[in-house]
Amino acid sequence: MCCASKTLIQDPSSVIQLTSPCQNKEPTRFTLRVSGSPDAASRGLAGVGIASSPRAEIDLLDWIPVDSRLCAVRLDGTVRTRKGRHTRRCLFVVSAYSPTDCSSDDVKDEFYRKLSDLRKARRTDVVIVAGDFNAQVGKLSERERHLGGSYGVVAQRTDNGDRLLQLCLDNRLFPAITNFKHEEKHLLTWRPLNRPNVGPK
16 A cells, blocks of 8 residues: 555546556556545645555455545455454555645644544544645654654644644554654655754754
8 A cells, every 4th residue: 555645636536557667577556546626626736545556456445535635445454463363454544635834724624624534434443544744743752652652853843743643642543653763864754945953964
C-alpha cells in the first residue's frame, strides 16, 4: 500500500493501472484509486489516492473516496497476535492530505471532523492513517510520551501539530515517525523560507 497526495486527478471513479520498471526483474504492477471532486479541481486542490499491489487488490473489501483530501480502503487479513497465532482482522488504511496551517480554522475543523468520522468506522480494524498532515509536532513532552516516541524534531509545534496529536489521543493512534530514529536529512519534508532555524541544521 502507498498513500498518495497531490494526484492532480479529481474523478473519484478513477482506477489507474501503474507499472513500475525494475532492472533484471519482472515489472511491478499497482492499482491506483483516486479520490477528489470537481469543486476541488476548480479551487486547485490536488486530490489523494491509494496504490495497492495485486495481492492487496485480492483482499480489497471497501474503497471509500471521501473528497480531495481523504480516502480509505479496507482489506481482509490476519494479524499475528502471539507466536504462531493469527487473528482475523481488517486493515483500514486512510490516505490524508491536511489543509496547511494558514488555512482557516473552519477548513481545518471540517477536515479533522471527516477524518475522525472515517476513523470510527469499525473498532476491530487495524488502522493506518498516512499522508501529508502539514503538521509540525516537535518533540513530545514527558506527559505526551504515551502518544509516541522521543525522536521528534526540536521545533515549535504548529496548530496542525496540536490537531494531529489530539486526533491520535481521541482515536488511540500514535504518530509513528516519532518512534524511530531517522537521519537528520529525513526529519523534515519542507521548511518555510522565513524560518531557517526549524529542524536539523
